[in-house]
Amino acid sequence: MSEPVLSLRDVRISQGAREFVHGASFDLYPGGVVGIVGESGSGKTLTCRSALGILPDGFTVSGGSITVAGQDISALSVKQWTTLRGTTISAVFQDPASYLNPSLTVGSQLGEVLRVKAGLRRREARTRGLELLEAVHLRDPLKVYDQYPHELSGGMQQRVLIATAISLGPRVLIADEATTALDVTVQAEILDLLSDLRESTGLALVVVSHDLAVIAQLCEQVLVMRSGEVVEQGPTAQVLHDPRHEYTRLLIGEHEQYGLDTFVEEPADA
Numbered sequence: 001m002s003e004p005v006l007s008l009r010d011v012r013i014s015q016g017a018r019e020f021v022h023g024a025s026f027d028l029y030p031g032g033v034v035g036i037v038g039e040s041g042s043g044k045t046l047t048c049r050s051a052l053g054i055l056p057d058g059f060t061v062s063g064g065s066i067t068v069a070g071q072d073i074s075a076l077s078v079k080q081w082t083t084l085r086g087t088t089i090s091a092v093f094q095d096p097a098s099y100l101n102p103s104l105t106v107g108s109q110l111g112e113v114l115r116v117k118a119g120l121r122r123r124e125a126r127t128r129g130l131e132l133l134e135a136v137h138l139r140d141p142l143k144v145y146d147q148y149p150h151e152l153s154g155g156m157q158q159r160v161l162i163a164t165a166i167s168l169g170p171r172v173l174i175a176d177e178a179t180t181a182l183d184v185t186v187q188a189e190i191l192d193l194l195s196d197l198r199e200s201t202g203l204a205l206v207v208v209s210h211d212l213a214v215i216a217q218l219c220e221q222v223l224v225m226r227s228g229e230v231v232e233q234g235p236t237a238q239v240l241h242d243p244r245h246e247y248t249r250l251l252i253g254e255h256e257q258y259g260l261d262t263f264v265e266e267p268a269d270a
């Protein structure tokens with residue numbers, strides 16, 4: 001099997017003497033999808049931020065190790081991080097509007113990334129920008145390219161951010177509650193898009209959600225977190241069919257009314 005593109009080994013995250021994440025481990029391979037599920041405040045976002053080198057002020061990785069594309073990230077300089085972020089590991093979050101500059105068109109925001117970080121000339125950046133808008137299944141890329149964020153729906157804004165996040169050809173995309181603020185139909189479309197990108201480009205995904213249905217649709221492996229602890233992890237079908245931890249059973253129970261079964265395949269050895 002190929003090398004993992006992202007590997008966490010017993011990662012602990014602290015602020016001063018207080019530990020918030022008490023050991024998270026997983027390996028993500030090219031084209032793979034790992035899900036992290038758990039209630040609000042369980043440490044999902046901190047875990048992702050540690051892999052992106054963007055922990056909040058005062059927070060540190062206080063134990064364990066993280067490698068991105070084989071590189072131990074603990075020793076990276078700010079400059080090395082700037083290179084790695086976007087080109088190797090990238091992310092999209094909840095609330096897309098807050099990540100877009102309201103006074104710039106989609107084209108100028110996307111174009112800037114392509115010019116500054118990929119070194120493209122203006123005309124090449126426009127061509128590539130339009131290709132990216134098409135790759136995220138925006139129906140009228142030419143129109144969207146010249147629009148301002150407020151002219152777009154939440155789903156379209158998130159597509160633009162996904163286009164920006166994949167613009168430098170990263171190997172890992174972290175989607176942290178990326179569909180949470182969207183209505184159910186748009187949410188399903190964005191999940192399909194992520195799945196397509198993974199199939200067409202070999203992009204590996206980390207999908208973070210408090211919603212087990214989102215995880216069940218997309219992820220091969222799942223980590224269940226509660227209060228900073230990984231209480232259970234394994235192949236998604238196995239964890240959902242045969243949960244070992246009471247908290248996982250509780251999460252599954254909350255979903256019964258929505259028919260979680262429609263998303264869950266039988267485990268391979270069932």
Ligand SMILES: Nc1ncnc2c1ncn2[C@@H]1O[C@H](COP(=O)(O)OP(=O)(O)OP(=O)(O)O)[C@@H](O)[C@H]1O
Pocket residue numbers: 020038039040041042043044045046047056057210
């Ligand atoms: N910037 C911060 N300042 C202080 N505490 C923080 C900060 N970010 C996270 N925490 C604390 O760390 C813990 C884990 O937070 P984290 O954001 O990782 O949880 P989460 O599982 O992603 O939850 P949510 O779904 O609400 O984002 C929480 O108790 C939270 O209060």
